[in-house]
Amino acid sequence: MIRFTEVSKRYSNGHEALSRISLHLPAGDMAFLTGHSGAGKSTLMKLVALIERPTNGQVIINGQNLAKVKRGGIPCYRRNMGIIFQDHRLLFDRTVFDNVALPLIIAGHGRKEIGRLVRAALDKVGLLSKEKVYPITLSGGEQQRVGIARAVIHKPSLLLADEPTGNLDPDLSREIMHLFEEFNRVGVTVLIASHDLDLIRELKKPIIKLEQGYLAHHGDIDAEGAGSGLGDRSIHG
Amino acid sequence: MAILMPKVLEVDWGIGQSMARDLDKDMMLNPSDRGGRRSTRRGISLKALLNNYLLRHIQTFFYTLGQLSARPFSTFMTAAVIGIALSMPAGLNLLLNNAQEVLQGWSSATQISLFLTHKTSERQAKKVASALRKMPEIAAVEYISKESALEEFSKHSGFGEALDALEHNPLPAVLLITPEISQEQPDQIAALLDKLAKRSEVDIAQLDMEWVERLFALMAIGERGVLILSGLLAIAVLLVVGNTIRLAIQNRRDEIIIIKLIGATDSFIRRPFLYTGFWYGLLGGLIALVLVEISLTLIATPVRDVALLYRSTFELQGIDSQTLAALLGVGSFLGYFGSWIAVGRHLREIEPS
Ligand SMILES: Nc1ncnc2c1ncn2[C@@H]1O[C@H](COP(=O)(O)OP(=O)(O)O)[C@@H](O)[C@H]1O
Ligand SMILES: [Mg+2]
Numbered sequence: 001m002i003r004f005t006e007v008s009k010r011y012s013n014g015h016e017a018l019s020r021i022s023l024h025l026p027a028g029d030m031a032f033l034t035g036h037s038g039a040g041k042s043t044l045m046k047l048v049a050l051i052e053r054p055t056n057g058q059v060i061i062n063g064q065n066l067a068k069v070k071r072g073g074i075p076c077y078r079r080n081m082g083i084i085f086q087d088h089r090l091l092f093d094r095t096v097f098d099n100v101a102l103p104l105i106i107a108g109h110g111r112k113e114i115g116r117l118v119r120a121a122l123d124k125v126g127l128l129s130k131e132k133v134y135p136i137t138l139s140g141g142e143q144q145r146v147g148i149a150r151a152v153i154h155k156p157s158l159l160l161a162d163e164p165t166g167n168l169d170p171d172l173s174r175e176i177m178h179l180f181e182e183f184n185r186v187g188v189t190v191l192i193a194s195h196d197l198d199l200i201r202e203l204k205k206p207i208i209k210l211e212q213g214y215l216a217h218h219g220d221i222d223a224e225g226a227g228s229g230l231g232d233r234s235i236h237g
Numbered sequence: 238m239a240i241l242m243p244k245v246l247e248v249d250w251g252i253g254q255s256m257a258r259d260l261d262k263d264m265m266l267n268p269s270d271r272g273g274r275r276s277t278r279r280g281i282s283l284k285a286l287l288n289n290y291l292l293r294h295i296q297t298f299f300y301t302l303g304q305l306s307a308r309p310f311s312t313f314m315t316a317a318v319i320g321i322a323l324s325m326p327a328g329l330n331l332l333l334n335n336a337q338e339v340l341q342g343w344s345s346a347t348q349i350s351l352f353l354t355h356k357t358s359e360r361q362a363k364k365v366a367s368a369l370r371k372m373p374e375i376a377a378v379e380y381i382s383k384e385s386a387l388e389e390f391s392k393h394s395g396f397g398e399a400l401d402a403l404e405h406n407p408l409p410a411v412l413l414i415t416p417e418i419s420q421e422q423p424d425q426i427a428a429l430l431d432k433l434a435k436r437s438e439v440d441i442a443q444l445d446m447e448w449v450e451r452l453f454a455l456m457a458i459g460e461r462g463v464l465i466l467s468g469l470l471a472i473a474v475l476l477v478v479g480n481t482i483r484l485a486i487q488n489r490r491d492e493i494i495i496i497k498l499i500g501a502t503d504s505f506i507r508r509p510f511l512y513t514g515f516w517y518g519l520l521g522g523l524i525a526l527v528l529v530e531i532s533l534t535l536i537a538t539p540v541r542d543v544a545l546l547y548r549s550t551f552e553l554q555g556i557d558s559q560t561l562a563a564l565l566g567v568g569s570f571l572g573y574f575g576s577w578i579a580v581g582r583h584l585r586e587i588e589p590s
Contacts, residue, residue, distance in 0.1 A: 049498070051589050072503075079500035089495050106501045108289045150499070 001027040001158060001189040002048060007057030009043050017043040019213040020057070025191060027062070027157070030184040032200045032221075033193040035210035041193040044210070045162045048191070049083055050074050062157065079107060082151030084161035088143045090135040096122070096146050097131040103154040121149040125179065141172035148176070152183060159183060161192045165199070173199055197221075294508070301512040305520075312520070315481050319521025319568065322474050324528035326467035327556075327564050331529065333459055335554055340452055347426070347449070351412040351433055352441040362410050365438050369414065374429050379413040386411055409440060471571055474521065478514050478575030485510060486583045494589045507580045511573055518572020522565040529556060529564075 002025040009018040017040045025031050033041045046052040047059055050066060059066045062080065069077050082103075090099050097118055104114045122128045125145040135143055144164060151159060161180065165173035177192075177199055184190045194200060200207060201221050209217035305312040353362055359382060366378045381389075386408040391400045416429055426444065434442035486493070493506055537553050544551040556564075 046590075051498075075497070075500045075502040075505075077500075078498065083498055089491075089498070091492055091495060102496060103499050105293070106496065106499055106505060108286050108293070110285055110289050111292075 001025055001029070001062055002191065003058075003060040004044075004047075005058040005060075007047065007054045007059055009040075009047060009052060010055045017213055018047070018054075018210075021210075021213075021215050022057075023208055023215060023218055025189065025208075027189050028184075028187055030181065030190040030205050031192075032203075032205055032207045033191060033210065034195050034197070034200065034207050035216070036195070038212075039210040040213045041210060042162055045083075045160050045191070045193060048158075048160060049081065050077060075106075079103070079154065080156055081158040081160060082154070082156040084144075084147050084151045084159070084164045086163040086166040088135075088147045090143060090146055090150075092134065092136050095132055095134055096127065096138070099135060099146055100131075100149045100153055102150060107154060117153055118149075121153040124152075125149045141168050141176070144168065144172075144176060145179075148179060152188070157187075157189060159188050159190045161190070161194075163193050163195075165194065165196060170199075174202075177203060297508050298512050301509050302516055304509075305513065305516055312517075315477065315517055316520035316524055318477050319474050319517060319572070320524025320528060322470040322477070323521055323525035323564060323568055324532075326463055326470055327525055327560065328529045328532055329463045329466065331533070331554070331556065331560065333456065333463060336456060336459075338554065339549075339551060340449060340456070347416065348445050349414040349416060349426075349430060349433065350441075350443045350445060351414060351436075351439050352409045352443070353412065353438050354440045355409060357410065357438045359410070361438060362412065365436070366412055369412065369433075374417050374425070375414055376417045377415040379415075381411040381413060383408055383410045471567075474518070474568075474571045475575040475578065478517055478572050479579040481517065482510050482514055482576045482579040483583055485513065486580065486587070490587055493584070493587050497587070498589050503584060506584060507577075510580045511576050514572040514574075514576020514579075515569050516572065518575070519565060519569040521572065522568025525564055525568065526556065526561065 002023070004021045004023045007018060007021045008016060010016045021044070033044060035041055043052065047054055047066075048061060050069060053066075061077075064077070066077075091102075100118045100121055101114050104117060109117070119128060119131065122131055125148055127142060127145055127149065130138065130142065130146075135146055138146065148164070151161075159180065164180075165176050168176065173196060180190050180192060181203060204221075206219055207217065207221050208215070353365075357365075362382075363380060366380045369375050369378050383406050387400065387406050390396070390408060414433065416426060430442050430444055433439060496506060533553055533555055540551070540553050
C-alpha cells in the first residue's frame with residue numbers, strides 16, 4: 001500500500017527533513033510512525049498525502065507512482081484516503097453532520113445516501129446524538145471523533161493520522177486508537193504518527209521509527225527497545 | 238425546486254444539513270465492498286452522479302444568493318458600485334438613441350431652398366412652382382414672395398428698422414421644396430439638387446441639411462465615446478468584483494485548505510465564488526436599471542419643455558426590453574467573469590502545507 005524507495009525531502013530553506021527513507025507498509029496493515037518532535041513524521045505523512053513532493057526517491061501508494069500524479073489529479077488521489085489531523089481541522093461554522101458529510105458531497109453522492117452514511121459514521125464514533133450541534137460546543141475528544149468520522153465516511157483504503165491523540169488524555173487516546181484498530185480490522189490500511197509509546201506497546205502493532213530524518217527502526221516495538229539500530233527492516237522490508 | 242430553497246440557504250458548496258430523515262444503520266465499513274483506487278465513486282451510477290451534480294449547482298446557485306442576502310449592507314455596497322458603473326454607459330447610450338430619433342425626424346423633413354434670381358417675376362416664379370410640383374421627386378412646393386420673405390426676416394432677425402431704411406427689398410423670392418425622397422437616399426437628393434440648380438430662374442439651390450449631417454458626424458463621435466467609456470467601466474466592474482471575490486477567498490482560506498485536503502477539485506471550490514460574482518453582477522445590473530430610470534424621470538420634464546418650444550411632441554424613450562436584457566446580461570456576465578479571473582489567480586495560491 002505504501003512503499004518508499006530512497007526518499008529524501010529537503011525543504012526550500014535547505015533543511016533535510018527526510019533522508020533516504022525506504023519502507024513498505026502492505027495493504028491491510030496498521031503501523032505507528034514514531035520519533036521525537038522534528039524527526040520528520042509529519043513530513044512523511046505529507047509526502048503520502050501529496051501535500052509535499054519528495055526531493056529524491058520514489059513514493060508508490062496503492063500501486064500508483066506519486067511522481068506521475070499531476071496537480072489536477074491530486075483531488076481524485078486524495079479521495080482514496082482519509083486524513084486525520086492533530087488540530088482536527090473542522091469547519092466551525094458548519095454542524096457536525098455537515099462536517100462529516102463533506103467528502104461525500106465532494107464525491108457527488110445523493111442527499112439520501114449522505115444522510116444514511118453520515119449517521120452510520122457518527123454512530124460508529126459514538127456521536128449520533130450530536131449531529132446537529134456545532135463542533136465548537138464539543139470536547140477535544142469529541143471533535144477528534146468528528147474528524148475521524150469525516151476521514152472514514154467515504155470508505156478510504158488508506159487512513160493517515162498525524163498525532164491524532166496529541167491533545168487528549170490517556171483514556172480518550174486509548175479509545176481513539178481502538179477505533180483505528182477497528183477500522184484496520186475491516187481491511188483499511190492505517191498509518192498513525194504518535195509518540196505515545198505506552199499505547200503503541202499496548203496495541204502490539206509494528207512501528208516505523210524516525211530519528212532526525214533517518215529511518216531508525218521498522219518492525220516490532222520490542223525489537224526497537226533493544227536498540228537494534230539503524231535500517232532494521234526485518235518485518236516488512 | 239421551490240421546496241429546496243429554504244434548506245439550501247443553510248449550506249455551502251451545496252453541503253446540506255438534515256438531508257435525510259431516514260436513519261437506517263448499516264455497518265459503514267464493509268470490507269467486501271471496498272476495492273482499489275476506483276472505489277471513490279463506488280456505488281454511484283453515472284446518471285445519479287449527473288443528477289447530483291446538477292442538484293449541487295442549483296443548490297450552490299441559491300445558496301450563494303442566501304449568503305449575500307445574509308449580509309445585505311456589504312452586498313448592496315458592492316452591487317451599487319457595479320450599478321453606478323453600468324448605469325453611466327447605459328444612460329448615455331439611451332440619450333444618444335433618443336437624439337438619433339430626433340435627428341431622424343428632422344432629416345426626413347429636409348427641404349431644399351431655391352433662391353430665385355432677381356429678374357424672375359412673381360408670375361414666372363409661380364409657373365416654375367407648378368411645374369416643379371408635377372415632378373415625381375417633389376412632394377411639395379411653397380412659394381415665398383420677396384415681400385413675405387422680408388416680412389419674415391425683419392420679424393425674426395431684429396434688423397427690422399435697418400431694413401426699413403433700405404430703398405429696395407434685397408431679398409430674393411424663394412421656392413421651398415420638400416423632396417419625396419428622404420435622407421436614406423442622399424445620392425438622389427444630390428441629383429435633385431443638381432437638376433434644380435441648373436434651371437435659369439434659380440440663383441442658388443441650397444440643401445438645408447448640412448447642419449444635420451454635421452450633427453450626425455458629432456453623434457458618431459459621441460457613440461465612439463460611449464463605447465470607450467463602456468469599455469473602461471466594464472474593466473472597473475471586473476476589478477470591483479475581482480477584489481470582492483479575492484477578499485471572500487481570503488476569508489475562507491482555512492476552509493478551502495480543508496476541503497482541498499478532503500479531495501475537492503478546483504472547479505468544486507470555484508463554483509460558489511463564481512455564482513457569487515454572478516449575483517453581484519446581476520444585482521449591479523438591476524441597480525443600474527433603477528438609476529437610469531430615475532435619471533430619465535428627472536430629465537423628462539425639461540426635455541418636454543424644449544420639445545414644446547420646437548412645436549414637437551417628442552417624448553424621451555425609456556429603457557426598452559433590449560437595453561434591459563443587455564444591462565442584466567452584461568452585468569451578470571461581468572460579475573461571473575470578474576470572479577473567474579480572481580478565483581483563477583488566488584485559488585492556486587491556497588494549498589495545504
Ligand atoms: N515547511 C517547512 N519548511 C522548512 N522546514 C520544515 C517545514 N516543515 C517541517 N520542517 C522541518 O523539518 C523537520 C521535520 O519536521 P516534521 O516532519 O514536522 O517533524 P515531526 O512531525 O516528526 O515533528 C523539522 O526540523 C522541521 O523544522
Ligand atoms: Mg508533526
